[in-house]
Amino acid sequence: MKKTDNVSELAEIARQIRINVLKMIHLAASGHPGGSLSAVEILVSLYFSKMNHSPSHSKTDKRDKFVLSKGHGAPVLYSVLAKCGYFPEEELWTLRKFNSTLSGHPYAPSTPGVEITTGSLGQGLSQANGLALAGRLNKDDSIVYCLMGDGETQEGQIWEAAMTASHYKLGTMVAFIDNNELQIDGFVRDIMGIEPIAKKWEAFGWHVQEIDGHDFGAISSAIEKAKAEKERPSLIKCRTVKGKGVSFMENLAKWHGTAPNADELKKALAELGVA
Amino acid sequence: MTNMLSLRDFYGKTLVELGRSNKDVVALDCDLSGSTRTSMFAKEFPDRFFNMGVAEQDMMGTAAGLAAGGKIPFASTFAIFATGRAWEQIRQSIAYPDANVKIVASHGGITVGQDGPSHQAGEDISLMRSIPGMTVIVPADAHEAADAVRWAASHVGPVYIRLTRDKFPVVYDEKKTFAVGKSTSLKKGKDLTFVACGMLTYVALEAEKMLANDGISAGVIDMASIKPLDEQAVLDAAVETGAIVTAEEHSIIGGLGSAVAETVSEKHPVPVIRAGIPDTYLSSGTPEELMEAAHLTPKGLADCARRALALKKKK
Ligand SMILES: Cc1ncc(C[n+]2csc(CCOP(=O)(O)OP(=O)(O)O)c2C)c(N)n1
Numbered sequence: 001m002k003k004t005d006n007v008s009e010l011a012e013i014a015r016q017i018r019i020n021v022l023k024m025i026h027l028a029a030s031g032h033p034g035g036s037l038s039a040v041e042i043l044v045s046l047y048f049s050k051m052n053h054s055p056s057h058s059k060t061d062k063r064d065k066f067v068l069s070k071g072h073g074a075p076v077l078y079s080v081l082a083k084c085g086y087f088p089e090e091e092l093w094t095l096r097k098f099n100s101t102l103s104g105h106p107y108a109p110s111t112p113g114v115e116i117t118t119g120s121l122g123q124g125l126s127q128a129n130g131l132a133l134a135g136r137l138n139k140d141d142s143i144v145y146c147l148m149g150d151g152e153t154q155e156g157q158i159w160e161a162a163m164t165a166s167h168y169k170l171g172t173m174v175a176f177i178d179n180n181e182l183q184i185d186g187f188v189r190d191i192m193g194i195e196p197i198a199k200k201w202e203a204f205g206w207h208v209q210e211i212d213g214h215d216f217g218a219i220s221s222a223i224e225k226a227k228a229e230k231e232r233p234s235l236i237k238c239r240t241v242k243g244k245g246v247s248f249m250e251n252l253a254k255w256h257g258t259a260p261n262a263d264e265l266k267k268a269l270a271e272l273g274v275a
Numbered sequence: 276m277t278n279m280l281s282l283r284d285f286y287g288k289t290l291v292e293l294g295r296s297n298k299d300v301v302a303l304d305c306d307l308s309g310s311t312r313t314s315m316f317a318k319e320f321p322d323r324f325f326n327m328g329v330a331e332q333d334m335m336g337t338a339a340g341l342a343a344g345g346k347i348p349f350a351s352t353f354a355i356f357a358t359g360r361a362w363e364q365i366r367q368s369i370a371y372p373d374a375n376v377k378i379v380a381s382h383g384g385i386t387v388g389q390d391g392p393s394h395q396a397g398e399d400i401s402l403m404r405s406i407p408g409m410t411v412i413v414p415a416d417a418h419e420a421a422d423a424v425r426w427a428a429s430h431v432g433p434v435y436i437r438l439t440r441d442k443f444p445v446v447y448d449e450k451k452t453f454a455v456g457k458s459t460s461l462k463k464g465k466d467l468t469f470v471a472c473g474m475l476t477y478v479a480l481e482a483e484k485m486l487a488n489d490g491i492s493a494g495v496i497d498m499a500s501i502k503p504l505d506e507q508a509v510l511d512a513a514v515e516t517g518a519i520v521t522a523e524e525h526s527i528i529g530g531l532g533s534a535v536a537e538t539v540s541e542k543h544p545v546p547v548i549r550a551g552i553p554d555t556y557l558s559s560g561t562p563e564e565l566m567e568a569a570h571l572t573p574k575g576l577a578d579c580a581r582r583a584l585a586l587k588k589k590k
Contacts, residue, residue, distance in 0.1 A: 060345060107371075107372065108372050109372055116339075116343060117371055120367040123332075123364060123367055126332070126337045127339050127340035129333075130339055130340015130341040130342070130344060131341075131344045133344070134341045137323065157332040157333055157364070160330035164330070167328075
């Protein structure tokens with residue numbers, strides 16, 4: 001797997017990841033396209049540019065770790081892991097099938113490259129903190145990355161974990177919020193408002209940055225700034241578009257958890273340059 | 276005078292010993308470290324102890340992350356909060372991915388006493404037993420508790436160990452080896468068998484003496500390993516004595532009594548009477564008053580034995 005900082009190379013990888021996300025959800029006939037597509041650039045930047053990781057690393061090797069706290073984004077994580085060589089691309093087409101290694105939500109014991117099991121929202125940040133604390137005890141200053149949904153931060157446990165990361169001065173913690181402003185039942189602001197996001201996390205002791213979550217340059221420099229922050233955990237609030245990259249899916253709650261049918265898939269792939 | 280020893284004191288001491296021999300052992304607590312005795316570990320290994328504040332869900336998740344990072348976390352708080360507040364975290368973040376987390380909860384049952392039903396845990400065994408992959412241990416006394424804690428540290432996978440606030444009368448003179456999935460036969464009987472856990476093991480031994488005076492021969496089994504259950508011992512008791520009384524400081528719903536009844540009814544049906552906390556909230560009070568109210572006394576167990584024998588005769 002080749003790492004790159006070149007924005008057009010990363011954009012091409014992102015395009016391929018989007019294609020696989022849509023194909024796998026279509027074949028599974030269920031899954032979550034909206035929140036997978038909004039997080040593509042974040043994961044592509046991490047896995048193809050920023051993170052120290054490799055499929056040849058063993059469970060005990062020093063490496064950066066990624067926790068997909070919003071576990072329903074599994075398709076984007078699986079697509080990225082397959083492209084990195086953690087498992088063959090063909091496995092993507094078994095998503096959600098009986099006895100597949102790719103469960104509906106990330107399951108560490110069965111999927112190479114998945115560090116932490118998630119799916120029940122609100123539980124990933126605590127586990128990421130645990131990884132960061134274990135790293136500290138092991139004198140390993142690898143970074144622990146964690147991606148949360150904005151709706152997910154309505155969970156109380158997120159705020160317990162936010163306190164923990166700052167109390168224990170987890171400078172190796174870099175968390176993202178995929179701030180696509182939608183959840184299942186509608187807009188986050190209508191369901192249960194979470195603003196002001198930045199002020200809240202700052203008040204909890206975090207170093208906070210706000211960026212465009214589809215801009216590779218912005219993601220890259222925000223990660224570098226976050227890594228330079230050694231005393232505080234870092235939050236990168238990413239403005240994103242749910243369903244990004246497929247015009248008819250963008251900004252619609254409906255595409256949170258609906259699989260595209262054959263026609264919709266064809267239309268979507270055409271938009272992504274598949275003839 | 277019976278020798279009384281505190282299970283949580285033995286936990287605290289054992290955890291420190293484990294900490295000395297294995298630097299990967301770490302401990303977490305939710306602002307109850309004095310009560311659970313993880314404070315002893317905290318004092319000797321401040322860098323390996325994490326007080327999580329009053330945040331049980333976060334504690335379980337953090338413990339899971341520490342386990343994923345190669346540590347052997349012991350997470351402690353009161354039984355009701357560990358298993359009740361954080362049940363889903365234990366299910367999702369710990370048991371489902373088979374995280375190597377040890378949950379050692381103090382203040383199980385009603386001997387918590389004066390704090391009242393808000394702090395009494397009569398559901399924890401049931402809550403933990405229903406989670407696939409979870410090992411559930413309820414030691415009979417402090418010596419067995421200490422060895423169960425040692426065993427848990429050596430075993431890879433999630434474990435729940437239930438301790439109590441109160442001191443227990445000792446059942447074992449000193450060292451007791453805990454073996455998972457195995458029970459300890461303390462007394463062989465002919466007419467019925469008590470299958471007990473926790474402090475009720477001692478109470479069952481007392482009940483056995485009362486019954487012996489009336490010419491009734493009762494066996495007593497210490498079933499500290501509730502999951503996996505020593506099914507063979509339960510079935511042997513069913514075959515050999517034809518009646519069973521389960522005894523536990525836990526609701527009659529979902530705990531040891533249920534586990535035994537499930538096994539017996541499927542594999543060798545004989546009468547099973549469950550002694551335990553009735554399906555209700557009791558009250559504040561002294562441990563003795565509460566145990567009396569739940570009939571978890573030698574006399575209460577002897578009465579259950581007679582009911583079991585009457586059922587056995589009817590068969
Ligand atoms: C504890 C829990 N409650 C409910 C759900 C069901 N659920 C799945 S996704 C979702 C909405 C999440 O919204 P958000 O975090 O904003 O995700 P995104 O929009 O990025 O997909 C809900 C309620 C869940 N997975 N876990």
